[in-house]
Amino acid sequence: MSARLEIIPIPGLPEIVPGNDLAGLIMDACQNTLHPEGLQDHDVLVVSQKVVSKAENKLEVVDPADPLSHKPLVLRESVRVVRRRGELIISETKHGYICANAGIDRSNMAPNIAALLPDDSDRSARRIRDAIRGRLEVDVAIIVADTFGRPWRRGLTDIALGCAGIRPILDLRGTEDAVGRELHVTEVCIVDELAGAAELVRGKSDGIAVALIRGVDPAWFGPGGVVANVVRSPTEDLFR
Amino acid sequence: MSARLEIIPIPGLPEIVPGNDLAGLIMDACQNTLHPEGLQDHDVLVVSQKVVSKAENKLEVVDPADPLSHKPLVLRESVRVVRRRGELIISETKHGYICANAGIDRSNMAPNIAALLPDDSDRSARRIRDAIRGRLEVDVAIIVADTFGRPWRRGLTDIALGCAGIRPILDLRGTEDAVGRELHVTEVCIVDELAGAAELVRGKSDGIAVALIRGVDPAWFGPGGVVANVVRSPTEDLFR
Numbered sequence: 001m002s003a004r005l006e007i008i009p010i011p012g013l014p015e016i017v018p019g020n021d022l023a024g025l026i027m028d029a030c031q032n033t034l035h036p037e038g039l040q041d042h043d044v045l046v047v048s049q050k051v052v053s054k055a056e057n058k059l060e061v062v063d064p065a066d067p068l069s070h071k072p073l074v075l076r077e078s079v080r081v082v083r084r085r086g087e088l089i090i091s092e093t094k095h096g097y098i099c100a101n102a103g104i105d106r107s108n109m110a111p112n113i114a115a116l117l118p119d120d121s122d123r124s125a126r127r128i129r130d131a132i133r134g135r136l137e138v139d140v141a142i143i144v145a146d147t148f149g150r151p152w153r154r155g156l157t158d159i160a161l162g163c164a165g166i167r168p169i170l171d172l173r174g175t176e177d178a179v180g181r182e183l184h185v186t187e188v189c190i191v192d193e194l195a196g197a198a199e200l201v202r203g204k205s206d207g208i209a210v211a212l213i214r215g216v217d218p219a220w221f222g223p224g225g226v227v228a229n230v231v232r233s234p235t236e237d238l239f240r
Numbered sequence: 241m242s243a244r245l246e247i248i249p250i251p252g253l254p255e256i257v258p259g260n261d262l263a264g265l266i267m268d269a270c271q272n273t274l275h276p277e278g279l280q281d282h283d284v285l286v287v288s289q290k291v292v293s294k295a296e297n298k299l300e301v302v303d304p305a306d307p308l309s310h311k312p313l314v315l316r317e318s319v320r321v322v323r324r325r326g327e328l329i330i331s332e333t334k335h336g337y338i339c340a341n342a343g344i345d346r347s348n349m350a351p352n353i354a355a356l357l358p359d360d361s362d363r364s365a366r367r368i369r370d371a372i373r374g375r376l377e378v379d380v381a382i383i384v385a386d387t388f389g390r391p392w393r394r395g396l397t398d399i400a401l402g403c404a405g406i407r408p409i410l411d412l413r414g415t416e417d418a419v420g421r422e423l424h425v426t427e428v429c430i431v432d433e434l435a436g437a438a439e440l441v442r443g444k445s446d447g448i449a450v451a452l453i454r455g456v457d458p459a460w461f462g463p464g465g466v467v468a469n470v471v472r473s474p475t476e477d478l479f480r
Contacts, residue, residue, distance in 0.1 A: 005247040005441055083478040090478065098392040107426075147428070151391060151479035152338040153399070153470050155409040155429025157436075169395040186347075188387070189395025190440065196397075197437035200430065200456075201245055215247075216440075230393050238323040238330065239391035239479050 003215050008033065009201040010045075010210040018057035022047075023131030026210055034212070039132065041139045042218050046198035048209040049146040049161055050105065052124045053115040064111035070104050077102035077116060082240055092240070093117065096231040097161070099148045108207070118144065121162025122225030129164040141165035141221055145195035151239065158199035160191035160226050167222040168229045189230055190220060243455050248273065249441040250285075250450040258297035262287075263371030266450055274452070279372065281379045282458050286438030288449040289386040289401055290345065292364045293355040304351035310344050317342035317356060322480055332480065333357065336471040337401070339388045348447070358384065361402025362465030369404040381405035381461055385435035391479065398439035400431035400466050407462040408469045429470055430460060 012029040031038050063069035078091035093102045103117040118124045125142040144162040168191040198211035252269040270279050303309035318331035333342045343357040358364045365382040384402040408431040438451035
């Protein structure tokens with residue numbers, strides 16, 4: 001746990017369109033950026049939700065003249081509206097995330113297109129991971145990241161929508177402090193911290209959709225998705 | 241924006257007690273870890289709230305036999321209880337943060353001591369920054385970090401309680417996408433993402449209270465604290 005981490009932007013991904021072999025394009029971009037060593041076991045690749053949604057054709061046509069024309073999609077993609085103020089809708093999506101506008105995004109898109117969230121971001125991550133293992137025979141972890149707001153803090157941060165190959169929540173503090181103390185403060189959501197760290201080098205306006213994190217403790221790798229492990233169930237939620 | 245970031249744990253800080261010259265001890269640890277080059281302009285140092293609270297004597301005696309003996313302190317340090325379930329109190333602290341137990345922490349402390357949050361974490365960060373500039377003549381940014389929960393996601397992540405020398409929120413996506421789009425999704429809270437990134441190498445049980453992030457864009461450095469810029473006011477908060 002005293003190793004350094006390196007966060008490396010991976011440029012060179014082309015504009016993604018539905019049906020693209022996203023995993024293949026990511027591998028090509030990684031091999032170019034990381035030449036000569038290439039992707040290695042225990043690398044973590046953080047991939048923007050936007051390119052996953054484009055590759056998976058999670059796109060809808062909207063009226064380019066109406067900046068609110070995606071709002072019916074927000075309600076269609078939601079199972080519950082949590083708060084509403086003006087045009088802002090905070091809802092629980094059909095996947096279970098609680099976020100603004102059901103994660104639907106028109107930024108950096110053609111004016112008549114809106115991108116929805118992937119149907120199953122954990123599965124999307126697994127597919128990329130499996131394709132990389134199949135072609136390059138390296139075991140990497142994949143995080144599909146999106147940019148969410150927070151109720152009590154201004155500004156957005158990137159979080160994990162889905163992951164594969166890495167355990168999403170870890171007890172980084174060990175158990176030596178368990179006697180009579182509050183154990184609920186020991187579990188760290190490492191996939192959200194990794195997603196946020198990757199965001200710092202991605203620079204959205206430059207269109208860098210992928211970042212690599214190298215140096216992660218091999219003990220953190222393992223099974224578990226975001227939806228099953230990170231997304232709170234309504235019964236344990238005090239703010240829904 | 242295509243530079244790599246490096247996240248470097250800084251071990252070697254002794255057990256901090258009230259009155260310690262925390263900035264001096266951090267500088268010593270940095271110079272040992274970073275030998276021969278030492279701290280450099282535009283390095284970002286992320287410092288655990290716990291060592292700041294200890295150095296500033298924000299400590300209270302509690303009953304070591306009673307794991308709930310700090311609860312009266314939670315109410316004293318709060319201006320408003322936001323939610324309560326069982327022993328868990330989520331409140332607005334007198335500083336403005338909304339968090340569990342007013343940020344009061346007994347982990348990794350003597351059994352009869354609880355650590356409160358610093359009175360003014362932005363000021364604490366400024367003092368460390370100024371001391372480093374005074375002694376080493378380098379301009380670094382300081383983030384004082386703590387570990388908070390999130391209402392809709394399990395696991396905790398590190399966030400910035402205070403900062404100095406770095407602008408807390410940036411528009412990382414530029415403005416090319418401003419025509420008719422939703423501008424509220426462009427502001428990224430970089431200090432929270434930097435705090436979370438640092439947490440990944442700190443390894444709480446190893447007692448590494450400081451991490452350095454190198455490679456941050458010099459354009460991100462500038463004025464602004466967390467409480468004034470990141471903490472939402474009650475009027476813009478939909479969940480208080």
